Amino acid sequence: MKRRDFARFYEKHVDRIYKFVYFRVAGNRERAEDLTQDIFTKALKAFDRYDPKISESAWIYTIARNHIINEAAKTKEMTDLADVEFKLASDWDEHAERSFDRNRVLTAIEDLPPDEADLVRLKYLEGWRYHEMAEITQKTSGALRVQMTRILKKLKEKLKHK
Amino acid sequence: MSREVLRHLKKLQKRAKPDPGFRRALKRHLVSQIPFAWTSLLKPLAVTAVVVLLLSSGSAVYAYQSDEITPRHPLYAVRMGAEQFEIAFNRSNPEYYLETKVKHLERRIAEVETMLRKDDRILQQDVARVTQGVVEAIDAVEGVQERERWDHQIQQTEVSFAQRIQKLPDSGTYRPMLVEHSKRIGRQIYQLTPERRASYLNAELRYEAELLGIDWTLTDRAVVVEDVEPEVVVRMQESGVMQEQEADVKAHSETIGRPPTQSSVGTQQDSQRSSTPVTEPAENVEWQQEELVPVQFGVAPTVVVTTSTEDSMDELDEQEVPDASATTTESASSTQVLEDEATLQRVRVFFGKVKQQTSD
Incomplete structure (x- = not known):
């Protein structure tokens, strides 16, 4: 090596x-x-x-x-x-x-189902690209994008109600 | 997606960076566990030890290694002499030669930083030394294999330096120096082969996109700017930055890999050109992603903007989305570059406008 x-x-x-x-x-x-x-x-x-x-x-x-x-x-x-x-x-x-607002965001992420929370963390907190996430999750980039849009919508709803 | 939520997430991401001291220490610790191959005695970093041994006095060693030695220092000539020795020693190996050149460039920049820290005035020749360092490093990349990576590294180093100078309180004084600096580097780049020139300009584009926080990938025939919010797309259309090609939403993969029939720049200045119609959808794509609103502009390769939408997804079936990657190569390969310089410059301008609209 x-x-x-x-x-x-x-x-x-x-x-x-x-x-x-x-x-x-x-x-x-x-x-x-x-x-x-x-x-x-x-x-x-x-x-x-x-x-x-x-x-x-x-x-x-x-x-x-x-x-x-x-x-x-x-x-x-x-x-x-x-x-x-x-x-x-x-x-x-x-x-x-961090501030109270960011605490809300993180708590809302933790409230998501585990696989969805993982995807949000990978993409928006750890900075992975969709094609890299595809290699890890064995899903296609397209499927991940669709799933992510649904997850983010869910996240926004959670934050509205908090 | 709420911009505020995204903003918080991005701030969180920035906070999660490792401490630079920890990062360096861990790297040293890990690398030190790898057995030292004795051929590595010829490595440029090992040449430092040879140079130190050959220098006859402690002050000469100090001149070579110390961060405090700047061009105004009496021992600066000793440093220059030692560096010439390093270059001569490594000249026969392209990779070692390049590493030496990059190291010397970083030293020139560090010298300017030291002078700034000591409130010394930066002169034309100080900037010129950095320029020369960049020019020689670019030239040295020619002999190695991983050109794009090195171009990117040199380009990042150079842009960081220029931005540092621009941020000085009396930056107006340095403007002529920076203009000359940019011109010299530009002349050097344009003397390169077309392949290398494209490689360097692409590195510049990637770095600019990083600075602007724009996520993009390069496919076979398209630059895909990712995750642009719908309202930003609308603003760009309204301001004339982009021309809306289609009223209906089309699947993302349909627009990849198809050259437009006419050229279109999508700016108000180019309104004389006709807008390019979107090509016919690919027959093998069955699904429609309503969250993606691709907008095309420009000559081949196409630039495609994808966006996430907050529209209701209820009407979409829960069925699995067909594998879009079968019709498109979404991964940004490190060897892919934009070969058309005019398009590359246009993409640069486009990134700037996306960022501007996103910030508004």
Whole structure:
């Protein structure tokens, strides 16, 4: 493995993976950094076995997702990714640094069904593109766009009623 | 989609950036675990160690490495001499040579930053050094494979520098220098092969889109500007930025891959040209996405705007949407570029107008 290759891979994905973790630990930066380090350490160990036929985004996303679930599973209380957010985070109010309005938005996202909340986070909080999300979710970009429009409409309705 | 909700989400996204110190430290930690191949002794970064060893005194080492050395410093000539050695050492390997050139460009910019931090006045020759660094780095890209990535990196570095100078309190003083800077770089770019020129200009376009926060992808025959809100599309149509091609909503994939029959710019200045009708819908597309309102303008490749709508989705069936990717390549491949420079410039202007309308 060349240092340059891994460095390039790291630079390309670190911000997004950090965001992925950050929004699952309720904005706890210290925890997000720890988990990001763990994820990239795992990626480093597996880097020589990486199959270029799989997209890099999908590969590192799988590592990140599995690691988050495994961390929660250590306590043997829950393994669902949606529940992990509340397990790994102590308290949104304690660690978040945002206004009341943004708190409403985040709470509304958490109220969505888990798969829909995941899509909103991937697209609007972590900055994934539709074609990258398609690789992860095994759905087409077109189907994701349709689904996202419905989700965002639902989100807006939730915010109106809050 | 409520703009306010999107705005909050975008702010949240910005807040979630990793601390730069953590980012750097983690990279160093991870990379240090990779065994150092002994051929990497020839890498440009390793040349730094060689240069340091060859420098005869502590002050010379300081001149080479310190961030405080600027063109006004007595030891600046020592730094320049060490850099010439680096270039000579790496000249035979195109990638190492390019990395050295990019490193030296970043140093020139860092020197200007140091002078600004110390309230030193920036002179024409200081900007000229950065210009020369950009020109030489662009030239060095010619010998490597991942040209678009390097063009993008150099272009980002150069634009960041120009914007930094423009933001200075007495930026009017620097305007002639920046004009000369842009002209020189422009002349260099236009001396390149058409392929490289397109690559660099595309890098510039991508960076501008990033700065403007515009999401877009490049397909085989179209620039797709994504997720533009319906009211922005309407404003752009009303202001003459875009011409409405169709009253009816068509499926997104229908407009991809079909060259328009006539040219159309979609601006008021080009009102002499006739608007381009949308091509006939593809026969194999069965569904209609009512949330997508594609609007075309321009010569091939087509620019397509997709938008999300808040219209009710109740009338849509819950059936699975057919695979639109069968008829379109939506992924923005890193090797795809816009080859028509006139269209590229038009897309740039279009991005600016989308942003302007979005901000209003």
